[in-house]
Amino acid sequence: MFVGRTDELDTLSDALARAEAGEPQALLLGGEAGVGKTRLVEEFATAAGRRDAVVAVGGCVEIGADGLPFAPFSTALRALRDALPEEFAAAGAGQEEELARLLPELGEATSSRHDEQGIARLFELTVRLLERVAAEHPVVLVLEDLHWADASTRHLLAYLFRTLRTGRLLVLATYRSDDIHRRHPLRPLLAELDRLRTVRRLELARFTREEVARQIAGILAAEPDPAQVDDIFERSDGNAFFVEELAVAACEGCCTGLTDSLRDLLLVRVETLPESAQRVARVVAEGGSTVEYRLIAAVARLTEDDLIEALRAAVGANILTVTPDGDGYRFRHALVREAVADDLLPGERSRLNRRYAEALEADPALVPADAHMMRLASYWYHAHDAARALPAVLDASVVARRRHAYSEQLRLLERAMELWDSAPEEVRCALRPFDCTEVPPSCGRDQATTPLRYLDLMAEASVAGRFGGERERALKIIKRALRLLEDEPDPLRAAWFWVQRSHLVQAQARGDGWQELATAQELVRGLPPSEVHAEVLAHVASWRMLHQPGPDAFAAAERAVQYARMVGAREIELHARLTLGGLMIDAGDTESGFAEMFHVKEDALREGVRGVAGRAFVNLPSALQAVGRSRESVPLLREGIAFTRRFGLVDTEAWVWGNFSDSLYALGQWDEAADAAANALRTRHSVKPQGSGALRLAHLALARGELADAARHLATAGARYGSHDPTPQQSLRVARVAIGVAAAEGRIHDARAELSRALDSGFPPGTHRYAWPLLLAAATAEADARALPAAAADRAGILDRLHETVRKLTIGAPLWGAYERWIRAELHRAVGTDTPDTWSEVVTAFECLDRPYDLARVRHRLAQALLTEGGEDERDRAVELLRLAGAVADHLGARPLADAVARLARRARLTLTLPHARLRSRGGTPIPRQALIPADPAEALGLTSRERDVLRLVSAGRTNRQIAEELFISPKTASVHVSNILSKLGVSGRGEAAAVAHRLGLFPAEPLTAPTAG
Structure with a gap:
C-alpha cells in the first residue's frame, strides 16, 4: 500500500x-x-x-x-x-x-x-x-x-x-x-x-502516527493493535523502512531479542538466513551497490545449486532483490547493505576484494565493458595489494580521461602516487607513459622503452586537475613537481610545468600568468627545437598578442611556427600561425594577415583540429570587424556558431556570439545584436566570455539611452573580466563604454579619469582597433560638455592629450581613417571651430562604409554645422540630412540621437515629415540602403527587421523551435516574436499571418533554407 x-x-x-x-x-x-x-x-x-x-x-x-x-x-x-x-x-x-x-x-x-x-x-x-x-x-x-x-x-x-x-x-x-x-x-x-x-x-518528512498505522495495516493485511502501532511508531520515529522492518519482525515473532540499536535491527533478519545465504549477502555487500550474478558466483565459490538456493533465501526474505535488467542482485535497501558491509572483519573485506579482482582479471566479461577497469582498480586498491593495484589504477585513470571524467582521473592518479613507493620496483619499471598524455613525448624520452616516472604521474594529475576544475589540487601537485625538479634538473619538463602553472594562475585570478611563462621561456632558451619549446613559444606569442602586442610577440609567433614544423607538432603550428596572422594585421600587413588566418581556418577544419578551428572563428571575424569589414564577418560568424554548437565548444561559442553582436551592431541590426549578446552572456562554463556579452549589451543600451541598463551591464562585464589579468581588448572596451555612460550622466570628470587611465597605459600596436572608438567617445564627451562651466577646468590639457594621441595612432584601415577625421571634428566642436567642411569630410568617409548608425550621427553633426551657417541652401541640405539621421535613429531605437535630431529641428523650426516617395530618392538618386531602410509594407505594419525574419519563417510553415534554431534565438523568444506579429497584423493565427504576408508580397522571391539541427 x-x-x-x-x-x-x-x-x-x-x-x-x-x-x-x-x-x-x-x-x-x-x-x-x-x-x-x-x-x-x-x-x-x-x-x-x-x-x-x-x-x-x-x-x-x-x-x-x-x-x-x-x-x-x-x-x-x-x-x-x-x-x-x-x-x-x-x-x-x-x-x-x-x-x-x-x-x-x-x-x-x-x-x-x-x-x-x-x-x-x-x-x-x-x-x-x-x-x-x-x-x-x-x-x-x-x-x-x-x-x-x-x-x-x-x-x-x-x-x-x-x-x-x-x-x-x-x-x-x-x-x-x-x-x-x-x-x-x-x-x-x-x-x-x-x-x-x-x-x-x-x-520528504517522516510518517505521522496515522500514516504509520496505515502502513502497518498494509503490511499485515489487518488492522494493527493500537499499542503495537504506538510501539513501532516510537521505535521507528516514522521512518518508513524501519516501520516495515519492525512490523515484519513483530509479525514473524522475532522481535523479542531486538536491542534498541538500529544496526542490530537491520542485521537480525540477515542472521536468521541459512549460513550460505548469509555468506552470499556478505559477498554482495562488498561488491558494490549492484553485483552481477556471474560475478557473485565466481566470488562466492558455491556450487550453482547451492548459490541459487542461497540467493532464493535472501530474495525471499526481502534482503536481496533482482536488478531491473535481471542480470544481477542488489540489497533491497542500502541501509541493510551498509550494515552487512560494516559487520565484515578487515581481513575478510580484503579477501573478498581480492576475490572480486581475481575474478575480473580471469574473465573481464563478468561486468559491463565500460565499468571493468574502474571496478578492477577499486577491488585491487581495497585488497591492499600495491603491486596489482598500481597498474589497475593507472589503466582506470586512462579510461576516466577518455570519458572526460577528469575529477575521477585525478583521484585515481592520486591513488597511484600513494601506491608508488609501496609497489615493487619491477612493477614500476614495467609501466610505460600514458598513450594519451598531455605531456609531449619530446621531453627527451622514448615512450616506447622508457619506464613511467613519478613525475609523469604528477604531470598527468596536474592536467586532470586543470581540466576538471580542481585547480587548487593541481597547483599543489605542480609545486611539488617543480620542487622535485630542483633536485633532478630537466629543463623541458620544468618548462612544461611552468606553462601549466601559468594557465592555473590565470584561471584562479592570481595574476596574468606572465611570470610563469617567462620562466618557461628562459628554461628552453638555447635548447634544440622540441614540442615543448614550440608550445612555450606559442603560448608566449599568444599572451603577448593579448597583453603586449608588438615585435616581441611577432618574433615569438614566427619561431613557434618554425619549431612546430621542425618537430611535426601540427596543432601547435596552427595555433601559432593563427596568432601570427592576427599580428600581421595589427602590424599593417592586412591582406597577408587575413590570407594566413583564412588558410589556418581551412586547414584546421580539414584536419579536424577543432580547438584551432574554433579559435579561428573568433579571431578572424574579430579582425574583419576591427578594420570595418563587418559584412564579410557575418557569414563567418554564422558558420562559427553552427560549428561551435555542433561540437559543443561552449566558451568559443560565447566569444563568437560576442563578435556577432559587434558586427550586427555596426550593420544597424540592433535587435539581432542584442539577441547575440544575450546568447554570449547565457554561456555558463567560463566567466570571461560572459563578460563579452555583458559589455555588448552595455554598449547597445548606451546607444539607446538606457543608462541604468548600460551601467548594470557594464558592472557585470567588469566583474566577469576581473582585475587580475587586464588585457587591452577588454580594458579599453570597458573604458570606452564607461566614458560614454559617465558623459551621458553628466559626470565629465569621471569620464576624464577613465580616459586618463587609458592614455597613461598607452596604445601599442595591435590595440588601435580599440583605441579609436575610445578616443572618439572621449572627444565627443568633451564637445558635448563644452557649455558646462564645471567642465572648463582642465579642458585644454585633455584636448591637447587627445590631439597628441590621435597624431601618433596608425591609420591602417579606411574605418580608422574615418575615425581619425571624426575625432578631429569633435575636437574642433569642443572649442567651437568646427565648420560644414569639417563635417563634410567625415560624412564622405563614412558614406563609403557599411555603418548606418555612425553615418547618421555624423550627418546630424553636419546638419548642425550647416544650420549654424544660416543660408537657405544649407537649410535645405540640413533638412534632408536630419531626415536621414532621424529615420535611422527611429529604426534602431537610438533615442539620444533621435532626441538630438528633434531638438535641432525644433530650434531651427524645420519640418522633417516627408512622404515615403521622397525619402526614397533625392533628385532621382536612390538613398543608400545602409543610410535608411526603405519604406515597405512590413515597415508600414510596424514590423521590426527581426519580426520580418520570423514572419518569413512562419509563412514557410516553421514551428517556433525551428524558427529558434534558424535564427539562433530561444523558442521562448521566437514565441514572443510570433505573438507580436499576430498583434501587429491583426490576425488570430499563424495561417492568417502567412496569408497576409503572401497578399502583401512581402517575400516574393526569397529562397528558404531547410532548418538545420543545432
Whole structure:
C-alpha cells in the first residue's frame, strides 16, 4: 500500500504538466535513508507512464566507496535510447564519438588530444541530446542516490540544471539528506542549486502516527493493535523502512531479542538466513551497490545449486532483490547493505576484494565493458595489494580521461602516487607513459622503452586537475613537481610545468600568468627545437598578442611556427600561425594577415583540429570587424556558431556570439545584436566570455539611452573580466563604454579619469582597433560638455592629450581613417571651430562604409554645422540630412540621437515629415540602403527587421523551435516574436499571418533554407 505523500505527488504531477507544455522542469528530492524516496519515485514513474511520458531511470553506482563516472546518466541514456531509438539516433547524429564517453554503445570515444573545453563540450552535447529527444515526447529523467555520485556526475547535473531551456523534459534527482555531512562533496552543489530559480527542492518528512498505522495495516493485511502501532511508531520515529522492518519482525515473532540499536535491527533478519545465504549477502555487500550474478558466483565459490538456493533465501526474505535488467542482485535497501558491509572483519573485506579482482582479471566479461577497469582498480586498491593495484589504477585513470571524467582521473592518479613507493620496483619499471598524455613525448624520452616516472604521474594529475576544475589540487601537485625538479634538473619538463602553472594562475585570478611563462621561456632558451619549446613559444606569442602586442610577440609567433614544423607538432603550428596572422594585421600587413588566418581556418577544419578551428572563428571575424569589414564577418560568424554548437565548444561559442553582436551592431541590426549578446552572456562554463556579452549589451543600451541598463551591464562585464589579468581588448572596451555612460550622466570628470587611465597605459600596436572608438567617445564627451562651466577646468590639457594621441595612432584601415577625421571634428566642436567642411569630410568617409548608425550621427553633426551657417541652401541640405539621421535613429531605437535630431529641428523650426516617395530618392538618386531602410509594407505594419525574419519563417510553415534554431534565438523568444506579429497584423493565427504576408508580397522571391539541427 502506498501511504501518504499526497502533496509531494501533486508537486511532481504539476511539474510533469509544465514539462508536457514545453517548460522543462528540475527537481531535487531529499530525505533520510529509509524515508520512502524510491517508493515515491516509483509511484510517480508509474503515473507518468500512464500519461505517455518516457521514464528513464539511472542510479549512482557505489563500488568500494567509489562512484562510477557518469553512471546514472549512462544508465538513463541507455534506457532512453531503448525507449525512443529513432528519436535518440536523430538527436545524437554526428556527435556519436563524443556521446560515446557516456554511452559506449554509440561507438568508440575519440582519443584525440584533450583540451580544457572537453568536459564542457561533452556536457553541452548531452544537454542538447536530451532537449532534442524531449522535443516531441515528454521525458522523465530520474537520477537516484546522488549522495554516491562521482564528481563528474555532479558537475554534469549542475550544468544540466543551469542550462536546460527547451524540451518536454523533467529531471528528478534524489539523495539522502542525512548522509550530507558538512564536508560531503554534494553539499556545495545543493547550495548552488538552491540559488537557481528553475530548481525546486522537496524534502520528504517522516510518517505521522496515522500514516504509520496505515502502513502497518498494509503490511499485515489487518488492522494493527493500537499499542503495537504506538510501539513501532516510537521505535521507528516514522521512518518508513524501519516501520516495515519492525512490523515484519513483530509479525514473524522475532522481535523479542531486538536491542534498541538500529544496526542490530537491520542485521537480525540477515542472521536468521541459512549460513550460505548469509555468506552470499556478505559477498554482495562488498561488491558494490549492484553485483552481477556471474560475478557473485565466481566470488562466492558455491556450487550453482547451492548459490541459487542461497540467493532464493535472501530474495525471499526481502534482503536481496533482482536488478531491473535481471542480470544481477542488489540489497533491497542500502541501509541493510551498509550494515552487512560494516559487520565484515578487515581481513575478510580484503579477501573478498581480492576475490572480486581475481575474478575480473580471469574473465573481464563478468561486468559491463565500460565499468571493468574502474571496478578492477577499486577491488585491487581495497585488497591492499600495491603491486596489482598500481597498474589497475593507472589503466582506470586512462579510461576516466577518455570519458572526460577528469575529477575521477585525478583521484585515481592520486591513488597511484600513494601506491608508488609501496609497489615493487619491477612493477614500476614495467609501466610505460600514458598513450594519451598531455605531456609531449619530446621531453627527451622514448615512450616506447622508457619506464613511467613519478613525475609523469604528477604531470598527468596536474592536467586532470586543470581540466576538471580542481585547480587548487593541481597547483599543489605542480609545486611539488617543480620542487622535485630542483633536485633532478630537466629543463623541458620544468618548462612544461611552468606553462601549466601559468594557465592555473590565470584561471584562479592570481595574476596574468606572465611570470610563469617567462620562466618557461628562459628554461628552453638555447635548447634544440622540441614540442615543448614550440608550445612555450606559442603560448608566449599568444599572451603577448593579448597583453603586449608588438615585435616581441611577432618574433615569438614566427619561431613557434618554425619549431612546430621542425618537430611535426601540427596543432601547435596552427595555433601559432593563427596568432601570427592576427599580428600581421595589427602590424599593417592586412591582406597577408587575413590570407594566413583564412588558410589556418581551412586547414584546421580539414584536419579536424577543432580547438584551432574554433579559435579561428573568433579571431578572424574579430579582425574583419576591427578594420570595418563587418559584412564579410557575418557569414563567418554564422558558420562559427553552427560549428561551435555542433561540437559543443561552449566558451568559443560565447566569444563568437560576442563578435556577432559587434558586427550586427555596426550593420544597424540592433535587435539581432542584442539577441547575440544575450546568447554570449547565457554561456555558463567560463566567466570571461560572459563578460563579452555583458559589455555588448552595455554598449547597445548606451546607444539607446538606457543608462541604468548600460551601467548594470557594464558592472557585470567588469566583474566577469576581473582585475587580475587586464588585457587591452577588454580594458579599453570597458573604458570606452564607461566614458560614454559617465558623459551621458553628466559626470565629465569621471569620464576624464577613465580616459586618463587609458592614455597613461598607452596604445601599442595591435590595440588601435580599440583605441579609436575610445578616443572618439572621449572627444565627443568633451564637445558635448563644452557649455558646462564645471567642465572648463582642465579642458585644454585633455584636448591637447587627445590631439597628441590621435597624431601618433596608425591609420591602417579606411574605418580608422574615418575615425581619425571624426575625432578631429569633435575636437574642433569642443572649442567651437568646427565648420560644414569639417563635417563634410567625415560624412564622405563614412558614406563609403557599411555603418548606418555612425553615418547618421555624423550627418546630424553636419546638419548642425550647416544650420549654424544660416543660408537657405544649407537649410535645405540640413533638412534632408536630419531626415536621414532621424529615420535611422527611429529604426534602431537610438533615442539620444533621435532626441538630438528633434531638438535641432525644433530650434531651427524645420519640418522633417516627408512622404515615403521622397525619402526614397533625392533628385532621382536612390538613398543608400545602409543610410535608411526603405519604406515597405512590413515597415508600414510596424514590423521590426527581426519580426520580418520570423514572419518569413512562419509563412514557410516553421514551428517556433525551428524558427529558434534558424535564427539562433530561444523558442521562448521566437514565441514572443510570433505573438507580436499576430498583434501587429491583426490576425488570430499563424495561417492568417502567412496569408497576409503572401497578399502583401512581402517575400516574393526569397529562397528558404531547410532548418538545420543545432
